[in-house]
Amino acid sequence: MADKKRAVVLLSGGLDSATTLAMAREAGFACFALSFRYGQRHGVEIAAARRIAAALEAVEHRIVDIDLRQFGGSALTDPGIEVPKDRAEIGGQGPIPITYVPARNLVFLSYAVAWAEILGLFDVFIGVNAADYSGYPDCRPAFIESFQQTANLATAASTEGKGAFAIHTPIIEMTKAQIIAEGARLGVDYALTHSCYDPDENGTSCGRCDSCKLRLKGFAEANLTDPLRYAQ
Numbered sequence: 001m002a003d004k005k006r007a008v009v010l011l012s013g014g015l016d017s018a019t020t021l022a023m024a025r026e027a028g029f030a031c032f033a034l035s036f037r038y039g040q041r042h043g044v045e046i047a048a049a050r051r052i053a054a055a056l057e058a059v060e061h062r063i064v065d066i067d068l069r070q071f072g073g074s075a076l077t078d079p080g081i082e083v084p085k086d087r088a089e090i091g092g093q094g095p096i097p098i099t100y101v102p103a104r105n106l107v108f109l110s111y112a113v114a115w116a117e118i119l120g121l122f123d124v125f126i127g128v129n130a131a132d133y134s135g136y137p138d139c140r141p142a143f144i145e146s147f148q149q150t151a152n153l154a155t156a157a158s159t160e161g162k163g164a165f166a167i168h169t170p171i172i173e174m175t176k177a178q179i180i181a182e183g184a185r186l187g188v189d190y191a192l193t194h195s196c197y198d199p200d201e202n203g204t205s206c207g208r209c210d211s212c213k214l215r216l217k218g219f220a221e222a223n224l225t226d227p228l229r230y231a232q
Helices: 015-026 044-055 103-118 141-154 178-184 210-222
Strands: 005-010 029-037 060-065 124-126 166-168
Touching: 005 015, 005 103, 005 210, 015 029, 015 044, 015 124, 015 178, 029 044, 029 103, 044 060, 103 124, 103 141, 141 166, 178 210
Parallel strands: 005 029, 005 124, 029 060, 124 166
Antiparallel strands: none
């Protein structure tokens, strides 16, 4: 592996990060997948991340425990806040939804860069998307550009001239339909993924939260069938 490019790839268990991992592999990277148990309201996505990492042959898959429930402020980390369902305006329209987890991608990318520095590599992939998403500010190109600059100011490896960190966002300008079509081309098994914010006790997706609706819309626009089962 010494002569092969290597990268840390953030892997949530959803279709965006699964597609990003597949794209990193196609670009010739040996991938080290990184997932988080961050106090989210269910563990279904972590199980999905394990399946995806195995199927896409990640060199290593780390699952890191952090607890953002201590701060709350999001329907994904505070059980007292209901996940919005059946919203008419999704895809970046209107106010930032309550499913936004404060500074989540900032935290995740910081961990990814820390692991990358220990591994002696400088490429990090994240499946953020600014074209067809839920309006989260930490999915925007301006944030990624700023974080990359910060990473190169904050690390010993960069300041000592060993390399420069690059934050890769291959799906950032793609629609959900384009992401799904690209993943299908790369052989991603979307039956392994999970997107729902509020699955039932059996892990079945609700079909009504913003994430489910964006996913279903993407599959419909890509003229493909979503392999997941939905409660509604």
